[in-house]
Amino acid sequence: MEILPQVLLDGIMLGAVYIIIAIAFSLVYGVMHVIDFAVGEWIMLGAFTGFHLTQWTKVDPFLLLPLVFLIFGGLGYLIQPLLQRVISGHKGNPLLMGLVFTFGLSLMFRGLAQTFFGFYSHSIPSRFSTGSFFFEKGSFFLTVSTVRLAGLVYAAIITGVLHYLLKHSDFGLGVRALAQHKEAAGLMGVNNKRTSAYVYAIYTGTSAMTGVLIGTILSVSAKMGPEYTIFAFFVVVLAGMGYLAGVPAAALLLGVIQSVFLVYLDPGYTLLAVFALLYVILLVSPTGLFRKGV
Amino acid sequence: MRRTKGWATLAAIVLATTANAQDARDYYKVGVVTELSGDLATGGNVTKRGYDLWAQEVNAAGGITIGKKKYPVKLYYADAQSNPAQGAAAAERLITQEHVDFLLGPYSSGVTIAVGPVVEKYKVPMITGSAESPMIWVQKFQYTFGTIPPVNFTGAAAMATLAALSPAPRTAVVFGSNDTFSKATATAFNSALEKLGIKVLKFNIVPEGQDLTPLLSAMKGMRPDIIAFGGHDEELIKLVKDLHQIDFTPKALLMHYGVTEPAFMEALKGDANQVFGGSVWTETTKTSSKVLWKDSPTYAAAALKAFGVAADYTQGGCSAAGIAFQVALQKISAAPPLSDAKRVELVKALEAIDVESFYGRIKFATDGDYYHSNVGLNPLTVQIQNGVVKSVGPAKVAEVKAQYPMTPWSSR
Amino acid sequence: MAPVHKDKRLLGALVVFAAMLGVPLAMHDTFFLRVLTEAIMWIGLALSFDVLAGYTGYLNFGHSAFFGIGAYATSLLMMKAHWPFPLAVLAGAMAAAVAALVIGMPTLRLRGAYFAIATWALARAIQQFALVSSFTGGPDGMRLTAYLNPQYFYYVMLAVTASTFFGLWFLLERAPFGLKLKAVREDQESAKALGLNPTKLKIQAMVLSAIPTALLGGVFAYWVTFIDPGSTLGDLVSDQALVMVVFGGMGTLVGPVVGAVLIFAFKTLFWAYLSAYEVLYIIILGAVIALSVVFLPDGALGMVFRRRKAPEADLETPAGHAPEFPNEEEA
Numbered sequence A: 001m002e003i004l005p006q007v008l009l010d011g012i013m014l015g016a017v018y019i020i021i022a023i024a025f026s027l028v029y030g031v032m033h034v035i036d037f038a039v040g041e042w043i044m045l046g047a048f049t050g051f052h053l054t055q056w057t058k059v060d061p062f063l064l065l066p067l068v069f070l071i072f073g074g075l076g077y078l079i080q081p082l083l084q085r086v087i088s089g090h091k092g093n094p095l096l097m098g099l100v101f102t103f104g105l106s107l108m109f110r111g112l113a114q115t116f117f118g119f120y121s122h123s124i125p126s127r128f129s130t131g132s133f134f135f136e137k138g139s140f141f142l143t144v145s146t147v148r149l150a151g152l153v154y155a156a157i158i159t160g161v162l163h164y165l166l167k168h169s170d171f172g173l174g175v176r177a178l179a180q181h182k183e184a185a186g187l188m189g190v191n192n193k194r195t196s197a198y199v200y201a202i203y204t205g206t207s208a209m210t211g212v213l214i215g216t217i218l219s220v221s222a223k224m225g226p227e228y229t230i231f232a233f234f235v236v237v238l239a240g241m242g243y244l245a246g247v248p249a250a251a252l253l254l255g256v257i258q259s260v261f262l263v264y265l266d267p268g269y270t271l272l273a274v275f276a277l278l279y280v281i282l283l284v285s286p287t288g289l290f291r292k293g294v
Numbered sequence B: 001m002r003r004t005k006g007w008a009t010l011a012a013i014v015l016a017t018t019a020n021a022q023d024a025r026d027y028y029k030v031g032v033v034t035e036l037s038g039d040l041a042t043g044g045n046v047t048k049r050g051y052d053l054w055a056q057e058v059n060a061a062g063g064i065t066i067g068k069k070k071y072p073v074k075l076y077y078a079d080a081q082s083n084p085a086q087g088a089a090a091a092e093r094l095i096t097q098e099h100v101d102f103l104l105g106p107y108s109s110g111v112t113i114a115v116g117p118v119v120e121k122y123k124v125p126m127i128t129g130s131a132e133s134p135m136i137w138v139q140k141f142q143y144t145f146g147t148i149p150p151v152n153f154t155g156a157a158a159m160a161t162l163a164a165l166s167p168a169p170r171t172a173v174v175f176g177s178n179d180t181f182s183k184a185t186a187t188a189f190n191s192a193l194e195k196l197g198i199k200v201l202k203f204n205i206v207p208e209g210q211d212l213t214p215l216l217s218a219m220k221g222m223r224p225d226i227i228a229f230g231g232h233d234e235e236l237i238k239l240v241k242d243l244h245q246i247d248f249t250p251k252a253l254l255m256h257y258g259v260t261e262p263a264f265m266e267a268l269k270g271d272a273n274q275v276f277g278g279s280v281w282t283e284t285t286k287t288s289s290k291v292l293w294k295d296s297p298t299y300a301a302a303a304l305k306a307f308g309v310a311a312d313y314t315q316g317g318c319s320a321a322g323i324a325f326q327v328a329l330q331k332i333s334a335a336p337p338l339s340d341a342k343r344v345e346l347v348k349a350l351e352a353i354d355v356e357s358f359y360g361r362i363k364f365a366t367d368g369d370y371y372h373s374n375v376g377l378n379p380l381t382v383q384i385q386n387g388v389v390k391s392v393g394p395a396k397v398a399e400v401k402a403q404y405p406m407t408p409w410s411s412r
Numbered sequence C: 001m002a003p004v005h006k007d008k009r010l011l012g013a014l015v016v017f018a019a020m021l022g023v024p025l026a027m028h029d030t031f032f033l034r035v036l037t038e039a040i041m042w043i044g045l046a047l048s049f050d051v052l053a054g055y056t057g058y059l060n061f062g063h064s065a066f067f068g069i070g071a072y073a074t075s076l077l078m079m080k081a082h083w084p085f086p087l088a089v090l091a092g093a094m095a096a097a098v099a100a101l102v103i104g105m106p107t108l109r110l111r112g113a114y115f116a117i118a119t120w121a122l123a124r125a126i127q128q129f130a131l132v133s134s135f136t137g138g139p140d141g142m143r144l145t146a147y148l149n150p151q152y153f154y155y156v157m158l159a160v161t162a163s164t165f166f167g168l169w170f171l172l173e174r175a176p177f178g179l180k181l182k183a184v185r186e187d188q189e190s191a192k193a194l195g196l197n198p199t200k201l202k203i204q205a206m207v208l209s210a211i212p213t214a215l216l217g218g219v220f221a222y223w224v225t226f227i228d229p230g231s232t233l234g235d236l237v238s239d240q241a242l243v244m245v246v247f248g249g250m251g252t253l254v255g256p257v258v259g260a261v262l263i264f265a266f267k268t269l270f271w272a273y274l275s276a277y278e279v280l281y282i283i284i285l286g287a288v289i290a291l292s293v294v295f296l297p298d299g300a301l302g303m304v305f306r307r308r309k310a311p312e313a314d315l316e317t318p319a320g321h322a323p324e325f326p327n328e329e330e331a
Helices: A004-032 A039-057 A061-087 A094-117 A146-168 A170-180 A182-187 A192-217 A225-239 A246-264 A267-284 B002-016 B041-060 B084-096 B109-122 B134-138 B151-163 B180-196 B213-220 B233-245 B262-272 B296-307 B313-331 B340-352 C008-026 C030-055 C063-079 C085-107 C112-132 C150-174 C176-186 C188-193 C198-224 C236-248 C254-273 C275-295 C299-308
Strands: A132-137 A140-145 B028-034 B064-066 B069-071 B073-079 B102-104 B126-128 B144-146 B171-177 B199-206 B226-230 B252-255 B276-279 B355-357 B360-362 B380-385 B388-393
Touching (some): A004 A140, A004 A146, A004 A170, A004 A192, A004 A225, A004 B213, A039 A225, A061 A192, A094 A225, A094 C275, A146 A192, A170 A192, A225 A246, A225 A267, A267 C085, A267 C112, B028 B041, B028 B084, B041 B313, B064 B313, B073 B084, B073 C254, B084 B102, B084 C030, B102 B313, B109 B134, B144 B313, B151 B180, B151 B380, B199 B213, B213 B233, B226 B233, B233 B252, B233 B262, B276 B388, B296 B313, C030 C150, C150 C176, C150 C198, C176 C198, C236 C254, C236 C275, C236 C299, C254 C299
Parallel strands (some): B028 B073, B102 B126, B171 B226, B226 B252, B252 B276
Antiparallel strands (some): B064 B069, B276 B380, B355 B360
């Protein structure tokens, strides 16, 4: 039983990574009602960019985060009109078509990454990656690495910033209005196209920054995308699609479940359990644990 | 409209793949089926380097000498796309369209197993310079050979070396990713440990690519002497990073494949030092040969010059596969193009060869569990020391002493 | 609707089918036969995917699961229970049909996007199950006794795909079933008002989509002689079928065929002659599908048919095309 606190702590650390993967993704769903299949690829591209920038400029990746945000925010802003066109079409089911479009994007990004970044795995070095905090008392001990703690801090900051943006700014007001009722918001003077574009840009920028973080904590490779996409889906479904407040709780819960499984049960079944759980939750409560999803 | 499109596409394919008749030629057509794209592209490209280097070197000398003439080799690549079905199609294309004389094989075991029946059917010999799963050889494919023995042949050796170090390790933890090769590796480690009387505290096969931190933190409390892991490059990198993050340094960390890959050292820098690995060849292994490269350092230098990347044992194994064919062809004086009868002779010649190459001794087993894999090699235990891979066991062939126990991460 | 013997498109399809029957007699090139066999398999997979995607409006990202169930069922029955091949394949199809029924009932209640994620999650769970179970061979996969007869497999694959095509033609284009599905796709509430039972129809569509997929999976297993969770239960089948259907034209039968032939031909030519640039293939594929969705919402087929369209709706209209007057602006 002495390892339980460590298991929980590790679960929270895993959850921290999941928060940042899922939070911007949930925002995009809430506003544009599009499930972005390419979320893992945005993360991957951000990770590679962070890796190469760090190598080139020798600056710590944490300091490069704002730059990565700007680059990918800009990219997202440029791509968004295409997505907008797809989801506002009259043909077929526009939202499903949005999903297919982002799926195409994810294939393209993965191929581009393999072409230009190669097949090898990398790691982003940072002065935070070495070092950990260690607490021991008798047979009870707790270890947490600095870099994961930094990840938790980052998650808290991003969540805080987004919260502030959405609840306490005019822009945020517009975004929330748009998410609630597109036409009425338009009548109130909210520019759908522009606001959506900004939201998407925030999403791509944040996801890319997350990629850099993941590159320092874990690793970077051209095929890392899909596993993060599925975790983003999982957290967002658990939290309730579009319900941002649910994301931290859902992400931490997922992290703890994984951690418990890895340690106390047979780790080989971890993914099986995770996917089966995702499926069952979708059946039982598609609007999420808190039943506040869209 | 659909009809016209259909016929047009058919016509295009037909015209484009017009079979060429088997006329006399003065070079060997060598087919290569490997994973140039898809999930296993990293490994596939390593094999490509090995095969390319062999072809380059052979052709630099003018070709393979049969009688009084020299016949150069030309490689024809087909991508298996990391997919067994595609691998089988690739092999069939090379055999029936390109009419290759013989084949060099894939990186992964799955693709090799799918290609096996195809080369059996057409009776075209194939040697793979990679593919270490024991599964392949129990299928007893007559026309398939491998220059690297399976992990259940090599896995035990690394453990034996570790067990002999002092202070003797008493406990161990073994993990493996849930894919064919890694699982076989972990299983081999596990049985070796049990035979050596070292207590295995935990043995788990985990899903691929998982973040193992919770598992490792929990294991930290057990303070195992050895951590043994079977997995691919990305997982190996994550494992070492995780161990550093939770600040746990076992006495010995053993991984199988990937340790010798340059990407591993490049990603981990100082942390990669003192990690143990299993191998069958390193750049400094003492070998002596009369074929192509006279010893390991010569090959290593040639590889570095050609690709700017250090050669690992998979790349070496692939070049050795070419050498095996070369030697066998010379033995039976088979000039291109190879007839069906000559190919049957070639298989017999391969079964009989016993030659020293830069890679070591090449001798394929002709029965048992290791049927047609190269049992002439000596499994080595290697360790990364100061950014260079060195062999530290078995005692007879060790170049240097092992650095043991590992220096804690924080002291590096 | 024209009577069967006068339906020009059906006759055209029959002529092509007859021609394809003759191919192995004229062509002895085994590699060519292999390529065609695979092309035929993809046509079948695209068609079955379209039943649920195009006609019913549900994207089943777990489509691969049916393929894998067929493949594994066939392998297990043939290798462990020594069943003959035809029986094993049929049993695999039945297993998939049952699975579709069981999965469909709860899952089809979900809305489009949720359904897509749910099916994807379930398919991944099934793949994990195959990976951790020892009776399936785990990550090592399973080997089947090799029977390498290209003509045999060509005909078997052709038989499955042709029966799928003609069967679907009858059910979806000539019988009211197709119209009913489209009604459900367009507006479930109104369909209910018309007296249709959307849930029952959706489940039927899913079962109809599962059967050919599993049959093809079973044939595939015996044909390639080796299966593993990666190649049969991974996303490849769903992803490629999706691309082929979207590119070709959803909600029709000819669309998936065209999409499958074009994409597969492109892929094969790329693979055979440009394998050094294999990575470019994924980029191009991704770009094609992204651009198709934006600029060619009705697929390649829609691009051709748009010019011929008459103001009133006709059965062959690609998905989502409500009757439009010629002056209406395209979105």
